[in-house]
Amino acid sequence: MSDYTKMWTDLGLDNDNHNALLEALGGAYQSIYMAQEKRAKGMEYFDFVMSEAHGLRIKELCDEKEAGKKIIGSFCVFVPEEMVLAAGCTAVGLCSGADFAQEEVEQVIPRNTCSLIKSFFGFKLGKVCPYMEVADLIVGENTCDGKKKSFETFKDLVPNFYQMDLPQTKTPESKQMLKQEFMKFIQQLEEMTGNKVTFEGLKQGIASVNAKRKALHRLSSLRAANPSPVSGLDALLINQVSFLDNIDRFTENVNAICDHIELDIKENKGVKEANLPRIVISGCPMAVPNWKLPSVIESSGAVIVGEESCIGERGLRNLTDDSATTLDGLIDAIVDRYFQIDCAVFTPNNERVDHIQEMVEKYNADGVIHYGLQFCQPYIMESFSVEKQLEKKGIPVLRIETDYSQEDLGQLSTRVEAFVEMIK
Amino acid sequence: MKCAGIDIGSRSIELVVIENGQQIVSRQTESGHNPVERIKELISDVSFDKIMATGYGRSIAEVTFDFSTVTEIKAYGVGAASLYPGIRGVLDIGGQDTKVISLNEKGKVLKFEMNDKCAAGTGKFLEMMATSLGYTSETIGESALLGNKGIEINSMCAVFAESEVTSLMAKGCHRNDIALAIHQSVCKRAIGMIRRQNMNFPLMFAGGVANNVCMVHLLKEAVGPDIIVPESPQFVGAYGAAILAGEN
Ligand code: SF4
Numbered sequence: 001m002s003d004y005t006k007m008w009t010d011l012g013l014d015n016d017n018h019n020a021l022l023e024a025l026g027g028a029y030q031s032i033y034m035a036q037e038k039r040a041k042g043m044e045y046f047d048f049v050m051s052e053a054h055g056l057r058i059k060e061l062c063d064e065k066e067a068g069k070k071i072i073g074s075f076c077v078f079v080p081e082e083m084v085l086a087a088g089c090t091a092v093g094l095c096s097g098a099d100f101a102q103e104e105v106e107q108v109i110p111r112n113t114c115s116l117i118k119s120f121f122g123f124k125l126g127k128v129c130p131y132m133e134v135a136d137l138i139v140g141e142n143t144c145d146g147k148k149k150s151f152e153t154f155k156d157l158v159p160n161f162y163q164m165d166l167p168q169t170k171t172p173e174s175k176q177m178l179k180q181e182f183m184k185f186i187q188q189l190e191e192m193t194g195n196k197v198t199f200e201g202l203k204q205g206i207a208s209v210n211a212k213r214k215a216l217h218r219l220s221s222l223r224a225a226n227p228s229p230v231s232g233l234d235a236l237l238i239n240q241v242s243f244l245d246n247i248d249r250f251t252e253n254v255n256a257i258c259d260h261i262e263l264d265i266k267e268n269k270g271v272k273e274a275n276l277p278r279i280v281i282s283g284c285p286m287a288v289p290n291w292k293l294p295s296v297i298e299s300s301g302a303v304i305v306g307e308e309s310c311i312g313e314r315g316l317r318n319l320t321d322d323s324a325t326t327l328d329g330l331i332d333a334i335v336d337r338y339f340q341i342d343c344a345v346f347t348p349n350n351e352r353v354d355h356i357q358e359m360v361e362k363y364n365a366d367g368v369i370h371y372g373l374q375f376c377q378p379y380i381m382e383s384f385s386v387e388k389q390l391e392k393k394g395i396p397v398l399r400i401e402t403d404y405s406q407e408d409l410g411q412l413s414t415r416v417e418a419f420v421e422m423i424k
Numbered sequence: 425m426k427c428a429g430i431d432i433g434s435r436s437i438e439l440v441v442i443e444n445g446q447q448i449v450s451r452q453t454e455s456g457h458n459p460v461e462r463i464k465e466l467i468s469d470v471s472f473d474k475i476m477a478t479g480y481g482r483s484i485a486e487v488t489f490d491f492s493t494v495t496e497i498k499a500y501g502v503g504a505a506s507l508y509p510g511i512r513g514v515l516d517i518g519g520q521d522t523k524v525i526s527l528n529e530k531g532k533v534l535k536f537e538m539n540d541k542c543a544a545g546t547g548k549f550l551e552m553m554a555t556s557l558g559y560t561s562e563t564i565g566e567s568a569l570l571g572n573k574g575i576e577i578n579s580m581c582a583v584f585a586e587s588e589v590t591s592l593m594a595k596g597c598h599r600n601d602i603a604l605a606i607h608q609s610v611c612k613r614a615i616g617m618i619r620r621q622n623m624n625f626p627l628m629f630a631g632g633v634a635n636n637v638c639m640v641h642l643l644k645e646a647v648g649p650d651i652i653v654p655e656s657p658q659f660v661g662a663y664g665a666a667i668l669a670g671e672n
């Protein structure tokens with residue numbers, strides 16, 4: 001492995017803190033990922049990207065910057081990657097899946113804030129996230145109150161913060177507003193890059209992002225097989241890597257692993273025993289390296305067959321229609337696609353339950369584990385009605401509320417194991 | 425065949441051995457600081473063909489003794505259904521957690537909820553309150569039954585509740601009345617869980633706190649008489665595990 005210390009220092013990372021984070025990450029990866037008994041062929045690529053997430057990948061991004069490209073970081077799947085690509089930029093997700101520098105964080109935002117928000121503050125204050133430091137623009141979206149209000153503080157910590165407003169309802173007026181916000185975003189991209197977002201550029205952007213989505217849809221549908229041809233942990237990892245990796249290379253490798261998996265399915269081979277209890281996870285996003293709940297589930301003798309999450313199907317559902325013949329038509333198609341995202345910050349948000357049910361049917365799941373981050377109002381609020389409605393349809397549900405700490409591992413395992421015993 | 429079940433809780437460990445449907449051994453010890461030693465002592469002079477561990481510490485038993493394990497949820501469900509066929513739910517208030525378990529006609533778990541982030545509403549909470557009032561966990565229930573209603577304890581956090589208790593005593597409230605208020609607050613929490621899960625009756629009240637007469641009284645007062653308290657409420661989990669050991 002090359003020595004990236006100089007690159008990290010130049011980016012402004014705190015070396016001691018950063019080493020501590022890398023060590024923790026590496027440890028978790030070993031004990032959770034490498035400890036899996038069998039893994040799908042083709043995972044080596046994603047292991048490699050993860051192992052180089054702070055190394056080679058950052059080097060690539062630095063090189064892109066050198067060549068004049070801009071890097072756009074975002075927290076939420078509402079930021080249209082098609083537009084980022086059309087403006088000649090690269091999109092990266094700012095993952096925020098681990099606690100860091102908690103004491104400092106709690107000096108600037110309240111203790112009872114969700115782990116995800118605390119995490120991106122921690123990454124910034126602890127100077128440990130190279131993606132945050134390499135980004136030329138950090139897009140913050142007005143989604144939940146936690147994010148929206150914490151951005152008022154966060155924007156003073158990062159010099160390149162851009163706020164994107166988002167609607168909270170699905171009326172025609174809200175859609176209009178989303179379009180305006182997307183237009184403003186295009187303008188911002190154009191101003192900072194000097195590039196114009198053109199019809200051809202946007203069409204190309206749509207093609208790239210759709211290709212990525214299609215590859216991931218393909219992977220999702222292969223997970224319907226029994227025995228499971230890929231672990232839930234690995235599928236989650238692939239989804240997580242999609243926020244970091246070069247998009248076209250990523251798509252190619254997802255398709256490659258799907259090729260392997262298809263062969264395995266033909267030979268009735270799986271990475272898990274046949275007929276294990278099958279679970280769909282639904283709820284808050286699971287950013288790297290937040291593997292706690294999936295690892296508890298899969299070490300309790302169950303297999304995860306789908307994630308109804310932003311790092312999962314909520315973020316990927318629906319392609320962008322590319323049939324329009326004008327720039328404005330393509331923009332409308334993008335607005336259409338993003339407006340359908342069934343995030344819990346919207347009210348009402350009834351489509352989400354339907355989608356969960358569809359996933360349960362499609363992947364032959366035996367139950368749903370609803371994953372809510374502590375203090376996440378939108379998802380925890382919604383979890384009650386989600387639970388009720390699914391149970392009415394005869395789908396068992398376990399509601400979990402947790403955070404990024406490891407303290408509740410014991411209780412979490414008991415709940416999950418009992419749920420697995422129950423649906424067996 | 426002799427089948428053993430061992431329930432390794434945070435406060436106590438219970439062992440049950442059954443043979444031909446009869447309990448031939450049932451014994452209990454404190455978990456202490458070294459549960460592995462305690463388990464060894466507990467099983468040292470007992471013979472059995474199969475064993476299954478349950479409870480908070482089941483994984484210690486799995487790692488150390490290679491016992492099979494089952495969660496306390498399933499163990500309580502199976503134990504309750506076998507002791508009282510037709511039972512439709514279990515409320516278990518133990519030393520460190522509270523759970524409610526809904527069962528179908530055959531005793532299969534339909535749904536469960538656990539409450540265990542802290543001592544709130546558990547046996548540990550009652551024990552701490554008993555100490556600050558000068559009772560023991562064995563005597564606080566009876567004294568509380570003598571108390572008058574009217575006081576309210578608002579805090580579920582053991583630390584805050586303790587200071588509430590102190591200030592009530594300073595105000596001259598009778599300690600029986602305070603004890604009753606403490607039971608009411610624990611009971612309210614359990615009832616909340618029962619209602620939220622829309623549970624069917626009859627309901628078994630199990631776990632160490634089911635030995636507390638005031639809790640049983642308040643619970644019946646709130647949800648009706650269809651509450652069954654088994655003879656040895658702490659042993660239901662170990663008993664269920666013993667049955668499951670036999671099926672394994
Ligand atoms: S859950 Fe909602 S706010 Fe969070 S990333 Fe997804 S779409 Fe954005």
Ligand code: SF4
Nearest residue numbers: 114116144146284376
């Ligand atoms: S997890 Fe919930 S509270 Fe946290 S940022 Fe997402 S929507 Fe907001």
